[in-house]
Amino acid sequence: MRSDAACAHPAPTDEVIGLCQDLLRIDTTNTGDNDTSVGERRAAEYVAEKLAEVGIDSVLYESAPRRANLVARIPGADRTRPGLLVHGHLDVVPAEADEWSVHPFSGELRDGYLWGRGAIDMKDFDAMTLAVVRHWQRSGIRPPRDVVLAFTADEEAGSEYGAHFLVEHHPDLFAGCTEGIGEVGGFSYSVNENQRLYLIETAQKGIDWLRLHARGRPGHGSMVHDDNAVTALAAAVARVGQHRFPVVVTDTVRAFLLEVSEALGIELDPDDPETAIGKLGPIANLVGATIRNTANPTRLAAGYKDNVIPGRASATIDCRSLPGQSELLEQQLRGLVGPDIEIEYLQRQPALETTFDGALVEAISAALRAEDPGARPVPYMLSGGTDAKAFTRLGIRCFGFAPLRLPADLNFSALFHGIDERVPVDGLQFGVRVLDRFLRNC
Numbered sequence: 089m090r091s092d093a094a095c096a097h098p099a100p101t102d103e104v105i106g107l108c109q110d111l112l113r114i115d116t117t118n119t120g121d122n123d124t125s126v127g128e129r130r131a132a133e134y135v136a137e138k139l140a141e142v143g144i145d146s147v148l149y150e151s152a153p154r155r156a157n158l159v160a161r162i163p164g165a166d167r168t169r170p171g172l173l174v175h176g177h178l179d180v181v182p183a184e185a186d187e188w189s190v191h192p193f194s195g196e197l198r199d200g201y202l203w204g205r206g207a208i209d210m211k212d213f214d215a216m217t218l219a220v221v222r223h224w225q226r227s228g229i230r231p232p233r234d235v236v237l238a239f240t241a242d243e244e245a246g247s248e249y250g251a252h253f254l255v256e257h258h259p260d261l262f263a264g265c266t267e268g269i270g271e272v273g274g275f276s277y278s279v280n281e282n283q284r285l286y287l288i289e290t291a292q293k294g295i296d297w298l299r300l301h302a303r304g305r306p307g308h309g310s311m312v313h314d315d316n317a318v319t320a321l322a323a324a325v326a327r328v329g330q331h332r333f334p335v336v337v338t339d340t341v342r343a344f345l346l347e348v349s350e351a352l353g354i355e356l357d358p359d360d361p362e363t364a365i366g367k368l369g370p371i372a373n374l375v376g377a378t379i380r381n382t383a384n385p386t387r388l389a390a391g392y393k394d395n396v397i398p399g400r401a402s403a404t405i406d407c408r409s410l411p412g413q414s415e416l417l418e419q420q421l422r423g424l425v426g427p428d429i430e431i432e433y434l435q436r437q438p439a440l441e442t443t444f445d446g447a448l449v450e451a452i453s454a455a456l457r458a459e460d461p462g463a464r465p466v467p468y469m470l471s472g473g474t475d476a477k478a479f480t481r482l483g484i485r486c487f488g489f490a491p492l493r494l495p496a497d498l499n500f501s502a503l504f505h506g507i508d509e510r511v512p513v514d515g516l517q518f519g520v521r522v523l524d525r526f527l528r529n530c
């Protein structure tokens with residue numbers, strides 16, 4: 089009886105379903121505003137409780153009221169080895185309930201999927217991580233080296249109240265960590281029945297969010313007026329928005345194209361990446377923006393009355409730079425907007441790029457191949473940014489590796505921040521097995 093009871097805990101592949109559902113049901117919407125982004129605290133407390141249940145201590149760090157981060161360190165068998173960081177954010181982007189087939193915070197299980205905002209970005213990985221470490225703790229398993237778990241706030245609005253806060257105010261939490269894994273990578277893309285690419289993120293573009301300011305002479309809307317801030321701004325915005333920046337093939341994109349070319353058995357010329365990416369089908373979306381800098385106007389602000397010419401006008405531009413190109417992008421923009429427009433940086437976080445080699449990459453590849461003999465891990469660059477930007481500041485070499493096996497016909501990239509976000513249950517369970525295996529051999 090006693091030994092039965094001791095072994096009666098659920099398998100991590102079963103437990104992950106309930107853990108993920110519970111997390112999906114906590115509304116952690118990040119509105120970008122501290123007054124309305126209030127759900128992270130409950131999610132962090134939930135994670136703390138699930139860790140405490142099995143005897144793992146964690147500490148909750150609030151960066152602002154209810155903006156909560158949670159960190160725990162699981163001691164490894166060899167404490168002289170550098171630690172591994174496993175990080176996942178708890179916040180999600182907003183969801184409009186009436187656009188969805190299910191309520192976005194229902195965590196409903198339907199047609200083999202768990203539905204809800206955060207199902208793939210990234211409460212799935214948070215749940216997998218919890219399921220694995222709970223299983224270890226109850227079975228007396230220790231990882232080979234220290235594993236630091238970080239569940240963060242605010243990733244969806246630039247991480248100021250999440251990963252950047254932890255890195256700036258509590259860097260000691262990550263002492264000894266040299267490598268890390270988190271979103272957005274490790275998911276499959278089916279080549280055919282026997283072969284799947286698993287995209288491992290080894291690079292990500294930089295974030296260069298900026299505001300353009302135009303100034304002019306204020307005046308009456310009925311007059312002839314040749315110094316209008318709105319006109320000057322609109323012209324600059326149009327030039328930026330219509331500009332196509334030159335193609336630059338980075339090491340990561342070159343490696344990606346060569347690997348994919350071999351796997352798909354089609355000619356993909358890395359020196360003509362636009363044509364190559366055009367042949368890629370659904371993953372083209374994901375990597376299409378990784379061959380050039382981009383600049384998309386996203387907001388406009390000017391004026392306060394229909395018949396008054398305002399003295400100033402501004403526009404926000406969401407720019408993303410390739411590794412090492414942030415300064416060049418600034419020069420390119422300066423050239424486009426001209427000398428009379430002021431450029432103010434709102435956020436500037438550098439691009440990241442590491443190589444696809446070493447023991448950690450081997451452990452990633454081995455874990456994937458053990459659970460899916462048709463797995464082919466390939467490096468790629470993410471056009472967005474993640475918490476890795478913050479953790480890199482501590483010298484941590486970050487990879488996007490949140491393993492997930494996906495059905496061949498699922499348009500995965502469309503589900504990120506999309507309507508009807510959902511994760512296949514068998515994919516989630518596959519992820520638990522891969523993560524468990526990887527972390528035991530990392």
Ligand SMILES: [Zn+2]
Pocket residue numbers: 177209210243271
């Ligand atoms: Zn995310």
